[in-house]
Amino acid sequence: MLGAGLAAPRSLRAQEAFPSRTIEVVTHAGVGGGTDITARMMMVQAPGVFKQEFLVVNRTAGSGAQALQYLASKPADGHAIILVTQTHLLTQLRNPSLPQFADLIPVARATADPQLVLVRRDSPFRTPQDLVEAGKQRSLRFGGTHVGGVDHVTIFAFGRAAGIQRPTLVPFRGGGEIVINLVGGNIDTAVVNPGEAEAQLRAGELRPLISLAEGRLDAFRDVPTAKELGIDVTGYTLRGFCVLKGTPEDRVAKLEAGLIEAMSGPIYKSYLQNTGQAPDSVAGRQVWGAQLEQFHKDGREALQALGLLRG
Amino acid sequence: MRAARNPNPAIAAAVAAVAAAAFAGTFWFDAVPEGLPGLGAVDFPRLVCVLLFGLAALLALKQGNPSSEEEAPRIDRGAWLIFGACLLFLPAMEIAGIWGAIPLFLVFTGTIWGEVPLRTLVLNAIGLTAALWLVFVRVFQLTLPSGWLGAAFGY
Amino acid sequence: MEAFLGGLAILLDPYVMLMVLLGTVLGIFVGALPGISGSTTIALLLPMTIAMGPIPAICFLGAIYCAANFGGSITAIMVNAPGDPSASATALEGYKMAEKGQAGLALGMSAVSSAIGGIFSVVVLIFAAPMLARAAYSFGPPEYFALALFGLSMCAAIGGDSAIKNLIAAAFGLLLATVGMDLTTGVERFTFGSYELSDGIGFVPVLIGLFAVGEMLDQAARRVGKAKIIHLDAARVPGWAEFKKCNRSIWIGSGIGTFIGALPALGATTAALIGYNETRRWSKHKHEFGKGSIEGVAGPEAANNAAVGGSMVPTLALGIPGSATTAIILAALIVQGVRPGPHLFNEQPTLLYAVFASMLAANMFYLFMGLYMAKLFARISLIPPAILWPAVFVLSIIGAYGPNQSMGDVVIMLVAGVVGFLFRRTGFSPAPLIMGLVLGGMVEETLKQSLIIFGDDVTGFLGRPIALALFAVTATGLLWPVVSRLLRVARAARA
Structure with a gap:
């Protein structure tokens, strides 16, 4: 991209020790949003590892669009890293003028929060089979975030893999509202992170039917995964770091090692544990890159099928 | 006294102009994807625009109080x-x-x-x-x- | 009871007490600054509180939250710049009072009614949180739609010199609320391809523009000629007489604020605006409204601080945040290893009561600080306008830019400033516009969500008793003045 091209001579010049100045962490979340908190938790121990200050830059507009633009406006020298979520990938797909997925280098994963398919306590769906059978008879009402958002893609992929009628998305403003409407009986089911519905799961007001994780979750040993049921779909809320393409390889490696070290410290570990996220959330660029690649593909297919891709 | 005339028609015209511009703007929205239930994206804004038109018409018919020199001094x-x-x-x-x-x-x-x-x-x-x-x-x-x-x- | 005493005992720990005091002072300060809200501060301080341990950390953050809502009223009253969106209703009457030279009265009443509202809501929280929280589950999109209509139905009556102008301003607010990506269709509306607009028009820049910048431009236009007369009693704080006058408003505000705050989808700003409406509706001095009514300060201030305790209800009892700020407090609790939910009331009652006790303490602290400092703050009106208003403008710029670090927000603020200026010169009031902007998005969204849930069948509303009851209240409120006039005419004719 343009930013990378302009910055090339500067990054060649900068052969001295890296990092040489404050590292900016760009996020699309407002101060206090879930992703913002992830960034700030990582940053508690990062300055000690890198011997440099860290600064969160919140660029909230356009579901990640502005954050991507901000990143592209910075030299590709590793001093600006972006906290990427699946939202960014969908925004890129829908806006070809933005820096695309191919313009980013994955560095390290920060969180991978699996999702569960939940129903309320007195729901007629007692088993996963009940849900799938009913879904073949009529379109199920799924709660989720906005049309064309990450939940929409996951729900669409779930519906297709399970061979049910295309689910009806009832869009809400966030996880809390989805949980309330699920308990209140306004929707049939929803795909939710366990942390968001922790109180309701513990009180037995909501029941998990299917887990969208790769393997069985420790906290939900007896909840079958979709894959076990022959529904080939996974659902995670992913957050992780990327840098702009053109960043020198040695710096990417240094960032990867350093960020993983910072996120292996006690503060970040206890943050993961207390928010009910898997301790193996932190992963290197191999795993993280592959996962982003997969979602990029799924997202494109889903948006195309839903008629949400322009041009 | 410059200000001693009914200001309402002018205000109403400005309101109507904004409503017209917004109403026209709704025709440039992207199409709603196929197969989504519920109201579309344009219905509510258009309803509000129509409402604004009606209110502007009512305002134009009403005699307003011309603003006095004390309320709105001349901009120097x-x-x-x-x-x-x-x-x-x-x-x-x-x-x-x-x-x-x-x-x-x-x-x-x-x-x-x-x-x-x-x-x-x-x-x-x-x-x-x-x-x-x-x-x-x-x-x-x-x-x-x-x-x-x-x-x-x-x- | 034992747990409650245990909670109080925790508060006697000097370290915890110090944290509450510190949180209160910081909260008033950031609340008063436009651009840094309580929620921003809490988010920025969150990583720092990890080392404190759960109880001091939660007490500290809770105190900031309580005090910031009060702090917002200081700048709202003194320079018409609501330091926090929830103080916008306070600015409507409070700034008019300051112009009349009653800044001290307004500030003092704000402190008193804020504290009463805050304490009322914490008491409700202590006794009825789990019960009140269940109400949240009964409120789905159809019920919120009915509630939002109720809020909007009062637009014609508030502010401005004619009902038609008020309705026009409200409709503009509704139109503004449609800007951005439509939740239920994903379509971008009125964004002109700008990413800055796709998340919609934020309250903060519009509020700062309409109130503070609009006022600054107006002051610039009337800078020559009649200078503002500053009354000597600017520093007088309210006494028993004022308190008695506002008694009813405070209780109305406290009740409405607690209930609205407890609904997860509605926050302190809505609570304050509806509190303002209802205060006016039930007031015996309706004619004072719009000209600096002390009841118009007491009602919304009680409401927005009661909403603080109210929004802690779903946060603590359901683990679902009741506002942007409680979302961060929830994150803070979770990071500390406290998992909110119904079980919290049985498993960790001491911690819970420590939170309640610290909120009570914070409310007391800012009551005394507020009353004491009212005299001091009231002297802001003695600052020469040539220094005061340019400084307000500069603060407004930072205030609009700060939360999202977006130049687009600054532009929106300037445009809103021009609109606010024109409003002042043509007899429009910003109040209905703000009602429209705050509730407009909700009216449209909840209507569309309801229709999706009902399968495009409007008659689905008939199966929702709470929504029907709210529709009935709205209709009664709208029709009652007409009916009562008819009755009076009929009675006069008979006599």
Whole structure:
């Protein structure tokens, strides 16, 4: 991209020790949003590892669009890293003028929060089979975030893999509202992170039917995964770091090692544990890159099928 | 008395113009994807526009009170200068950064406002800028625009 | 009871007490600054509180939250710049009072009614949180739609010099609320391809523009000629007489604020606006409204601080945040290893009561500080306008830019400033516009969600008793003045 091209001579010049100045962490979340908190938790121990200050830059507009633009406006020298979520990938797909997925280098994963398919306590769906059978008879009402958002893609992929009628998305403003409407009986089911519905799961007001994780979750040993049921779909809320393409390889490696070290410290570990996220959330660029690649593909297919891709 | 006429028709015309522009704007929205249930994207805004039209018509028919000199004094040259300074704040921020633009603005508008000696204005501008910088940048660590000058100094 | 005493005992720990005091002072300060809200501060301080341990950390953050809502009223009253969106209703009457030279009265009444509202809501929280929280589950999109209509139905009556102008301003607010990506279709509306607009028009820049910048431009236009007369009693704080006058408003505000705050989808700003409406509706001095009514300060201030305790209800009892700020407090609790939910009331009652006790303490602290400092703050009106108003403008710029670090927000603020200026000169009031903007998005969204849930069948509303009851209240409120006039005419004719 343009930013990378302009910055090339500067990054060649900068052969001295890296990092040489404050590292900016760009996020699309407002101060206090879930992703913002992830960034700030990582940053508690990062300055000690890198011997440099860290600064969160919140660029909230356009579901990640502005954050991507901000990143592209910075030299590709590793001093600006972006906290990427699946939202960014969908925004890129829908806006070809933005820096695309191919313009980013994955560095390290920060969180991978699996999702569960939940129903309320007195729901007629007692088993996963009940849900799938009913879904073949009529379109199920799924709660989720906005049309064309990450939940929409996951729900669409779930519906297709399970061979049910295309689910009806009832869009809400966030996880809390989805949980309330699920308990209140306004929707049939929803795909939710366990942390968001922790109180309701513990009180037995909501029941998990299917887990969208790769393997069985420790906290939900007896909840079958979709894959076990022959529904080939996974659902995670992913957050992780990327840098702009053109960043020198040695710096990417240094960032990867350093960020993983910072996120292996006690503060970040206890943050993961207390928010009910898997301790193996932190992963290197191999795993993280592959996962982003997969979602990029799924997202494109889903948006195309839903008629949400322009041009 | 210049202001002694019914101002309502003019206000109503402005309201109707905004409603018309917004109504026209709804025709440029992207199409709603196939197969989504519920109301579309254009229905509600169009309803509000129609409502605005109706209200504008009612307002035009009503006799309004002309605004008196006390309620809305004439805008003099100094006021226009201050308005201009407010508008110029944005480009000034782009060039000199927010910490350059603030003291300039404080002294400039303060001078036009009058009654306060220039020396006090300058001292106040310096003190206030320093205090704001301390609070927002040092304590709360907000990143505020540093402008081209700021960028040149490596911020 | 034992747990409650245990909670109080925790508060006697000097370290915890110090944290509450510190949180209160910080909260008033950031609340008063436009651009840094309580929620921003809490988010920025969150990583720092990890080392404190759960109880001091939660007490500290809770105190900031309580005090910031009060702090917002200081700048709202003194320079018409609501330091926090929830203080916008306070600015409507409070700034008019300051112009009349009653800044001290307004500030003092704000402190008193804020504290009463805050304490009322914490008491409700202590006794009825789990019960009240269940109500959240009964409120789905159809019920919120009915509630939002109720809020909007009062638009014609508030502010401005004619009902038609008020309705026009409200409709503009509704139109503004449609800007951005439509939740239920994903379509971008009125964004002109700008990413800055796709998340919609934020309250903060519009509020700061309409109130503070609009006022600054107006002051610039009337700078020559009649200088503002400053009354000597600017520093007088309210006494028993004022308190008695506002008694009813405070209780109305406290009740409405607690209930609205407890609904997860509605926050302190809505609570304050509806509190303002209802205060006016039930006031015996309706004619004072719009000209600096002390009841118009007491009602919304009680409401927005009661909403603080109210929004802690779903946060603590359901683990679902009741506002942007409680979302961060929830994150803070979770990071500390506290998992909110119904079980919290049985498993960790001491911690819970420590939170309640610290909120009570914070409310007391800012009551005394507020009353004491009212005299001091009231002297802001003695600052020469040539220094005051340019400084307000500068603060407004930072305030609009700060939360999202977006130049687009600054532009929106300037445009809103021009609109606010024109409003002042043509007899429009910003109040209905703000009602429209705050509730407009909700009216449209909840209507569309309801229709999706009902399968495009409007008659689905008939199966929702709470929504029907709210529709009935709205209709009664709208029709009652007409009916009562008819009755009076009929009675006069008979006599």
